[in-house]
Amino acid sequence: MMGEHISQSDIIIHIHLSRLGIAFKYNTTTNIITSREYSDMCIGQDQWLGTLTGLTSSLLLSPLTAKDCTSEHYPYRKLIVPFGKILSTRDQHKIHQTVTIDRPSSMSFSHQYFVFILNDRLKILQSTDSPTGWLYLALLHAMTSHPLPDNYTGMTGMERAFQLLYSAGCWSDQPFDELSLNILGQIASISPKVNYYPEHLTCMEKIDWNSNGIPYSMQHFGYYLIAKKLIDSSQLFNFMYPSLKTNKMPEIFQGKMHNEMLLKKLYWDYRDSYNPTARLSGEMETDILRATSPTPYHQILENCSNITNYSAVRLVDDLYSDGDVNLTDCSTQNWLPLSQWLTKGSQLKTLWVGLLQWADRIKREA
DSSP: OEEEESSSSOEEEEEEETTTTEEEEEETTTTEEEESSSTTEEEOSOOOOSSSTTBOSOEEEEESOOOOOOSSSOOOEEEEEEOSEEEEEOOTTOSSOEEEEEOOTTOTTTTOEEEEEEETTTTEEEESSTTHHHHHHHHHHHHTOOSSOOTTTSSOHHHHHHHHHTSGGGOOSSOOOHHHHHHHHHHHTTSOEEEESSTTOOSOEEEEOOOSSSOGGGSOTHHHHHHHHHHHHHTTTGGGOTTSOOOOOOGGGTSSSSOHHHHHHHHHHHGGGSOGGGSOOHHHHHHHHHHHOOOOOOOOGGGOTTOOOOOOOOHHHHHHTTSOOOOOOGGGSOOOSGGGGGSTTOOHHHHHHHHHHHHHHHHHHO
């Protein structure tokens, strides 16, 4: 921090953020902190965004003047967010998690920061860096997500995160760099760890929800799946970029922390609880159904206990199989009393055939 005297009344103080490589100028008379990188912008007095609620490590820049707000020149606000490991904590006395960015001095990319534009017409945040910036913005929305929609975007952080992850800005036809892979690993870790218990059986499922303050309903099973899909898609054309350094896959995709097949099953089980905006693509859902659909049930007849060798029953043929049958003209007899049909002189099979013949005659006469 350095001071500069312009006049006896005006004193300019230079503020340097050395780790990020950005600087500001503070005018003691006007109490305005102007950005060196964006000379027409200053640090806004109101840092409330209406989205990314709970994020503590960010700086909102506002235009110095709102004049000349034509369609060709609209003074969009800018949000500066440093790169780091996104952490979330939840205080029992607060209704929303607090999101911080861990930036140890020994970390890689300690100089890295991202600039996002607040598009007040579309009510969205937009990145100026593709695809890394878009991925980081999706991560921020996911980590600050709440069951209630944001005031600014009108949707939950989870819904906006999935919108971004499916936008063209997040997809790449060349392998992701180390920074992008780091961000994708953080996105994948939002999904809970799942596995079978015991692991060699599939009778019970174990879900270890993250206790980092993110509501359980916001810990989408699809974060891991879509992050893995983004990486796999980016590596399809590796042969076209032989000069690019092959970066190591994030640890989360190498170990057994997540059972991918079980994640797919659980996503489908919970699918109807997700807003359509926060669901996986139709292509991915088709692949999930193909991978998780059980084998159709087919009864094995030779092993069935109720299978017999009985031939089909034919009533009339069976009655005649014992020889001649002396038919009784049932039309000349009274039905009552019923006991007359059970006398010793009456054979039951004779009565049945007689009744059958009588019914057939009535049918023909009708």
